[in-house]
Amino acid sequence: MTLTENVFExxxxxxxxxxxxxxxxxxxxxxxxxxxLRKDLADHGLVIDESTLYPLLRRLETQGLLVSExxxxxKRNKRFYRLSPEGEQILTHLLKEWHDINASINRIM
Amino acid sequence: MELLDRYLQAVKKYLPLRRQDDLIAELxxxxxxxxxxxxxxxxxxxxxxEQEDWLRQIGHPIMVAARYQPQQYLIGPAIFPVYWYxxxxxxxxxxxxxxxxxxxxxxxxxxxxxxxxxxxxRIPGVLLSAAxxxxxxxxxxxxxxxxxPDKIPSPASLSAKWHPNSLPPLEKPSATGKRPRSYNQAVxxxxxxxxxxxxxxxxxxNPYLLFGPGAGFIQSAPFRLAPVWIAFFxxxxxxxxxxxxxxxxxxxxxxxxxxxxxxxxAVKAFGIVPLILLITSRDHVYLLxxxxxxxQLRYGNLADTINKSVYHGMSAVCVIAILSLAWxxxxxxxxxxxxxxxxx
Numbered sequence: 504m505t506l507t508e509n510v511f512e513x514x515x516x517x518x519x520x521x522x523x524x525x526x527x528x529x530x531x532x533x534x535x536x537x538x539x540l541r542k543d544l545a546d547h548g549l550v551i552d553e554s555t556l557y558p559l560l561r562r563l564e565t566q567g568l569l570v571s572e573x574x575x576x577x578k579r580n581k582r583f584y585r586l587s588p589e590g591e592q593i594l595t596h597l598l599k600e601w602h603d604i605n606a607s608i609n610r611i612m
Numbered sequence: 613m614e615l616l617d618r619y620l621q622a623v624k625k626y627l628p629l630r631r632q633d634d635l636i637a638e639l640x641x642x643x644x645x646x647x648x649x650x651x652x653x654x655x656x657x658x659x660x661x662e663q664e665d666w667l668r669q670i671g672h673p674i675m676v677a678a679r680y681q682p683q684q685y686l687i688g689p690a691i692f693p694v695y696w697y698x699x700x701x702x703x704x705x706x707x708x709x710x711x712x713x714x715x716x717x718x719x720x721x722x723x724x725x726x727x728x729x730x731x732x733x734r735i736p737g738v739l740l741s742a743a744x745x746x747x748x749x750x751x752x753x754x755x756x757x758x759x760x761p762d763k764i765p766s767p768a769s770l771s772a773k774w775h776p777n778s779l780p781p782l783e784k785p786s787a788t789g790k791r792p793r794s795y796n797q798a799v800x801x802x803x804x805x806x807x808x809x810x811x812x813x814x815x816x817x818n819p820y821l822l823f824g825p826g827a828g829f830i831q832s833a834p835f836r837l838a839p840v841w842i843a844f845f846x847x848x849x850x851x852x853x854x855x856x857x858x859x860x861x862x863x864x865x866x867x868x869x870x871x872x873x874x875x876x877x878a879v880k881a882f883g884i885v886p887l888i889l890l891i892t893s894r895d896h897v898y899l900l901x902x903x904x905x906x907x908q909l910r911y912g913n914l915a916d917t918i919n920k921s922v923y924h925g926m927s928a929v930c931v932i933a934i935l936s937l938a939w940x941x942x943x944x945x946x947x948x949x950x951x952x953x954x955x956x
Contacts, residue, residue: 539645579645
């Protein structure tokens with residue numbers, strides 16, 4: 504990887520990190536377990552690694568933005584996540600921020 | 613699927629102990645679902661090669677487990693600049709204090725070259741020890757501020773107390789057009805100042821530090837130094853101590869980039885005092901005979917000649933120093949006037 508490619512990759516990851524959190528919070532307005540959430544995000548064009556998504560879910564839960572519960576579905580125990588009331592508030596603020604930034608970027612471009 | 617079990621077992625080993633079972637159960641549920649989807653798409657179980665490719669795509673067990681670990685810093689980015697500054701200052705002051713203590717101990721015990729060398733060789737250990745303590749204190753601060761944020765003021769609250777009025781005045785280029793002194797230069801001046809002072813204090817007990825192998829010849833010579841040199845010597849020591857303290861204060865206050873013309877002029881002025889002491893000494897005697905009764909006839913004239921030469925030499929040096937000081941004072945006054953006029 505050249506220096507330029509390396510710089511681009513770092514910047515891309517930095518840009519993506521915040522967007523992924525926003526997408527996950529938005530998608531968890533409806534309940535999901537890890538695998539179906541990943542599939543849903545991919546279906547919407549946002550591919551995300553298992554090794555990124557599952558720890559992210561745990562982190563957001565620790566921060567109080569998600570709640571989870573173990574439940575049996577199709578004869579298998581799965582951990583289902585959904586947005587907590589605090590998470591809903593945060594998501595509203597983040598979405599506003601996202602729209603503002605997006606509008607600004609569009610005006611700049 | 614045995615390979616998946618082996619994979620999860622490997623991941624589990626690197627997960628936090630308290631959450632291992634919970635995390636592995638979730639990971640297994642998600643991976644089982646993924647595997648089911650893959651197999652229903654293909655209409656058959658995955659081959660061993662396909663299983664290997666899939667797991668390789670997910671990642672090395674250590675890397676997968678690492679994502680579940682909280683991000684940990686020994687010293688985080690918020691306080692790292694402060695840590696770095698304190699570490700640099702600690703290195704400086706540890707060197708300064710250690711040098712003073714060592715110099716005092718060496719002079720009060722048995723001043724010799726070996727003792728100086730041993731003291732210098734201990735410096736890296738002293739600095740490492742100081743660095744370890746500072747790092748430990750900052751790591752503890754980081755731990756407390758991360759785990760008990762209400763127990764300790766955050767860097768953000770400290771910066772809220774900061775006011776722009778506390779900023780140092782704008783650095784102006786020196787009148788001579790020279791580049792302002794760098795931090796490294798300022799540190800080097802302090803360190804070498806201490807080394808020079810140590811060397812100077814050791815010279816009376818260890819003349820070979822000044823004369824080298826010629827010290828033996830001087831000891832066997834029929835002459836000895838007159839008492840006026842003792843006063844001269846201590847004046848020079850005091851001048852160097854004052855200059856060194858001045859440099860330390862400048863470094864402590866962080867004003868090493870500012871012009872220190874006044875300091876240099878003051879040092880030059882006080883530097884003339886020991887020269888005046890020498891040329892005003894009684895009868896201009898600088899060398900005495902060790903045994904006047906036996907050596908007067910043989911070395912008396914030589915001693916007189918040397919004394920006269922030293923007197924004339926020192927007088928010339930004194931005149932040059934006074935003229936140089938007068939010229940410097942004239943320049944200081946002239947530049948001050950120019951600055952006043954420019955300010956109007």
